[in-house]
Amino acid sequence: QSVLTQPPSASGTPGQRVTISCSGSSSNIGTNTVNWYQQLPGTAPKLLIYRNDQRPSGVPDRFSGSKSGTSASLAISGLQSEDEADYYCAGWDDSLNGWVFGGGTKLTVL
Amino acid sequence: EVQLVESGGGLVQPGGSLRLSCAASGFTFSTFGMNWVRQAPGKGLEWISYISSSRSTINYADSVKGRFTISRDNAKNSLYLQMNSLRAEDTAVYYCARDVRETSSWRVDYWGQGTLVTVSS
Numbered sequence: 001q002s003v004l005t006q007p008p009s010a011s012g013t014p015g016q017r018v019t020i021s022c023s024g025s026s027s028n029i030g031t032n033t034v035n036w037y038q039q040l041p042g043t044a045p046k047l048l049i050y051r052n053d054q055r056p057s058g059v060p061d062r063f064s065g066s067k068s069g070t071s072a073s074l075a076i077s078g079l080q081s082e083d084e085a086d087y088y089c090a091g092w093d094d095s096l097n098g099w100v101f102g103g104g105t106k107l108t109v110l
Numbered sequence: 111e112v113q114l115v116e117s118g119g120g121l122v123q124p125g126g127s128l129r130l131s132c133a134a135s136g137f138t139f140s141t142f143g144m145n146w147v148r149q150a151p152g153k154g155l156e157w158i159s160y161i162s163s164s165r166s167t168i169n170y171a172d173s174v175k176g177r178f179t180i181s182r183d184n185a186k187n188s189l190y191l192q193m194n195s196l197r198a199e200d201t202a203v204y205y206c207a208r209d210v211r212e213t214s215s216w217r218v219d220y221w222g223q224g225t226l227v228t229v230s231s
Contacts, residue, residue, distance in 0.1 A: 033217075044222065046221070
């Protein structure tokens with residue numbers, strides 16, 4: 001059971017906008033910033049969003065993040081076939097003194 | 111270019127030990143905290159340990175506390191994970207990952223390609 005809760009799957013057609021939710025608690029998302037990772041099949045995770053809504057250099061602006069209270073969300077607009085991947089939210093947990101991750105959301109582009 | 115290269119994975123029997131290494135390059139290793147994160151086959155990401163740049167802070171997940179030991183050698187730009195009393199549920203790809211702690215922004219930014227550890231008789 002993951003500390004952060006994500007839907008196991010999401011889907012959309014090319015060009016659509018999809019959102020992935022991430023729910024936590026006061027000891028993690030409620031207090032600290034949220035990061036999002038993209039993991040393409042057979043590869044290591046890649047930082048997609050940090051500090052709730054910031055994109056590292058090279059990440060397309062189709063990807064955006066937001067946070068409110070103890071929840072966060074990742075939005076992907078103009079969906080493309082290469083966006084098909086697993087997406088994870090993460091944050092530091094002050095009670096556990098460690099990084100916590102969501103269970104991951106598998107995005108399928110139909 | 112930041113590079114993290116893990117090594118040392120393999121097949122080990124239950125109860126056995128293994129030492130993972132992570133060679134870092136492309137950044138000033140001694141100024142960054144580091145993590146080990148694992149991923150069981152077909153499962154999600156699980157953080158297991160963190161070590162600060164100066165080794166003054168070390169944290170472990172409950173699942174590995176008392177069995178795993180994280181360490182680093184800043185002179186060799188290397189991170190290690192000593193794994194003892196291994197169990198079948200420790201089977202996973204183990205990633206080393208860089209930790210960034212800025213005001214109002216903590217993140218794990220770069221990840222290695224991972225090394226597979228299989229615990230089986």
